[in-house]
Amino acid sequence: MSLRLQARKLACERDDRWLFQDLDLDIHAGEIVRVEGPNGSGKTTLLKILSGQLADFDGELYWNEQPMRRTRQDFLANLLYLGHAPGVKATLTPLENLAWYQALAGEPDDEPARFAALAAVGLVGFEDLPAGQLSAGQQRRVALARLELIPRALWVLDEPFTAIDRDGVADLEARLAAHARRGGCVLVTTHHELADTPALRRIRLGQEARDAEL
């Protein structure tokens, strides 16, 4: 039972500008990896590449020491990706949104689990309202309920703290730490300062761009 995401000589070019070059990554179970960098430094692009969404890059990706091309199905079965857009349908209720995600992940239909997941992100009493009537922070919480609902080893989270209030941020940070302790792995971009723990590792992007300017 290993969990290892590796990247070798990763490079990505956008609009005649290298976002990053020769990036080597080795991400293990039990780690929280925070991708840092100024706006436009390629954090989201890196996360999309690492979650197998973009094919337009140089270098190789390995999942559990196997090239990603061959283990994609296995990789996807262990991945939980939360993008910029929360992926929450405004016309569906939080429960219906989660029901779709549960089925999409291949989990059995389990209504009590959906209620529990929504309760865990502080949405008790909002389960049956159309998500469009919820605030931006609450919609983000609906998306975050998937972390609770769907057991996945690798979490790739793009700015998960956006629009979340202070208590929610603390909760989420604790959830990330707990996931790493349980042998999971978190890959996250955020401008929020994460508490320093031994599990936390940082990757800086955008250094080259700044060096070039100097």
Add this chain to the structure above:
Amino acid sequence: MPNSDPHLVQQADAVRLFREPEGGAGVAIRATLKRDLVLLMRRRSEVLNPLVFFALVITLFPIGISPDPELLATIAPGLLWVAALLAALLSLDSLFRSDYEDGSLEQLLLSPQPLPALVLAKVAVHWLLTGLPLALMAPILGIMLALPAGSYAVLALSLALGSASLSLIGAIGAALTVGLSRGGVLLSLLVLPLYIPVLIFGAGAVQAAIFGEGVAAHLAILGALLAVALILAPWAIAASLRISING
């Protein structure tokens, strides 16, 4: 006390976290069908738009050309088919658009389920709420165009068969243009040439029914087109979505 050692508990948790790819495709397909049906039922205007467009166009033709039943009867099959085709085209742009904008589409692409099967479910819902209602409505509008009796059933059947192909082919275009902010015109240009065979045999079937010729050949070809579209389109749609997301 098997669970007292925290290390052991941690190990067990890690094992539970790590998963082998498994089935559940059927569950995911059913959930996608249900979700899209519910979504469209809650945005009725999107379902009604093509139907209203279809009815308006057909209503305007007798006024614009001539109320002469004989003239109308000759152009009716083609007219009904062209109007239904354009109505179906009108509704295509929204097929993946909202999913793309709110991030559900990337989640769909990242699910461990077979993407062609999932998009087929989405297209099936599109046909159920666009193509099928158009086919059922066409005979009523046929009355306005003095369509000869005896061709109504063929009209509905040819439209039901043909619109399924239209939905499948159109979805490829919709998937290719979903990343573009103004993809509507490009979508029409991409898709219309591929619609022409369906139009020819669909309108031909109704024409043949009016003249009392055999309609089986036309309907068989429509069925064959649908079979080919069913086999190939889901893969093309899945590949097109991947390209669009990549951009």
